Amino acid sequence: xxxxxLIAEDHEIANIxxxxxxxxxxIADARYVYYCDDAFAWIRNALKAGEPYDLLITDLYFEExxxxxxxxxxxxxxxxxxxxxxxxxxxxxxxxxxxxxxxxLFKSLSIDGYVRKARRDxxxxxxxxxxxxxxxxxxxxxxxxxxxxxxxxxxTTFDVTxxxxxxxxxLQKDIPYYLQKQHIKPSGLSSVEKRLSLMKEVLGFxxxxxxxxxxxxxxxx
Numbered sequence: 001x002x003x004x005x006l007i008a009e010d011h012e013i014a015n016i017x018x019x020x021x022x023x024x025x026x027i028a029d030a031r032y033v034y035y036c037d038d039a040f041a042w043i044r045n046a047l048k049a050g051e052p053y054d055l056l057i058t059d060l061y062f063e064e065x066x067x068x069x070x071x072x073x074x075x076x077x078x079x080x081x082x083x084x085x086x087x088x089x090x091x092x093x094x095x096x097x098x099x100x101x102x103x104x105l106f107k108s109l110s111i112d113g114y115v116r117k118a119r120r121d122x123x124x125x126x127x128x129x130x131x132x133x134x135x136x137x138x139x140x141x142x143x144x145x146x147x148x149x150x151x152x153x154x155x156t157t158f159d160v161t162x163x164x165x166x167x168x169x170x171l172q173k174d175i176p177y178y179l180q181k182q183h184i185k186p187s188g189l190s191s192v193e194k195r196l197s198l199m200k201e202v203l204g205f206x207x208x209x210x211x212x213x214x215x216x217x218x219x220x221x
Contacts (some may be wrong), residue, residue: 001025001027001129001133002054002055002089002129002133003027003029003054004029004030004046004051004052004053004054004055005022005029005031005033005053005054005055005056005057006030006031006033006039006042006043006046006056006057007019007022007030007032007033007057007058008033008035008036008038008039008056008057008058008059008062008077008159008212009032009034009057009058009059009061009093010034010035010059010063011214013061016020017121017122018032018057018093018125018140019032020122021122021125021126021129021217023061023075024126024216025126025129025132031053035057035062035067035069036058036062036069036070036071036072036073036074036077037069037070037071039056039058039071039077039080039081039161040071040077040080040084040201042123043056043072043081043088044084047085049085050089052085053085054088054089054090055088055090055091055129055132055133056078056081056088056089056090056091057088057091057093057125058074058075058077058078058090058091058092058093059092059093059094059095060074060075060092060094060096060105061073062074063075064105074094075105075109076090077193078092078109078111079109082109082110089112089114089132089133090109090111090112090127091111091112091113091114091115091129091132092105092111092113092114092115092126093117093121093125094114094116094118095113095117095118097118097143098217099143100214100217100218101217101218102116102139102143103221104217104218106137106139107217112132112138113128113129113131113132113137113138113139114128114138114139114140114143115128115138115140116140116142116143118140118142120163121140122142126187138219152167153199153202153203155199155215155220156177156183156193158184158186158195159195159199160191160215160220160221161179161182161184161187161216162175162195162196162212163199163212163220163221164221165210165216166208166211166212167212167216167221171187172189172192172193172196172208175189175192176188176189176192179192196208197210199211
């Protein structure tokens with residue numbers, strides 16, 4: 001079992017719950033921090049001391065307060081931690097339940113496990129720790145079913161270009177002008193409208209703002 005674990009969690013109740021779970025697993029050497037910058041500092045200090053952490057358990061979102069942070073969320077912490085210690089195991093423990101965002105954590109950050117804060121999350125966290133220790137990945141059962149059953153959408157280069165232009169404040173009716181300037185085909189307004197309609201229909205969005213926000217969340221723009 002893991003010997004040295006670092007927990008980054010800004011909600012005290014959740015922090016206590018994780019502590020109890022680790023105690024039940026017999027993991028005595030655990031450090032608990034409330035800020036991502038502090039977590040990264042402990043990871044670097046442990047490396048310098050020649051006693052690196054085996055596992056990082058982190059929330060995904062951290063509330064802002066009077067303590068300004070360089071690493072503002074779990075994703076930034078994971079990137080920094082993996083750059084400093086590539087072999088560090090990572091489990092995300094978060095209330096986020098949007099399947100595409102969770103799926104993207106495995107694809108873009110290569111996390112080892114994801115446990116959703118919900119019913120039975122203590123038991124799921126134990127299962128995740130055991131699985132990751134055995135060099136397997138873990139995903140909460142409810143999210144696994146959602147991700148496997150969801151009708152995913154494969155974004156084309158044309159789609160990404162359209163969404164980027166919208167995110168930059170270009171009006172939908174003006175997009176063909178920018179496409180023509182870049183010699184991108186098709187460039188007609190009808191083609192743009194059809195692609196946007198298709199994306200929103202498949203992903204279940206009612207407007208372009210939701211589509212843009214989603215694409216930022218999964219980091220394709």
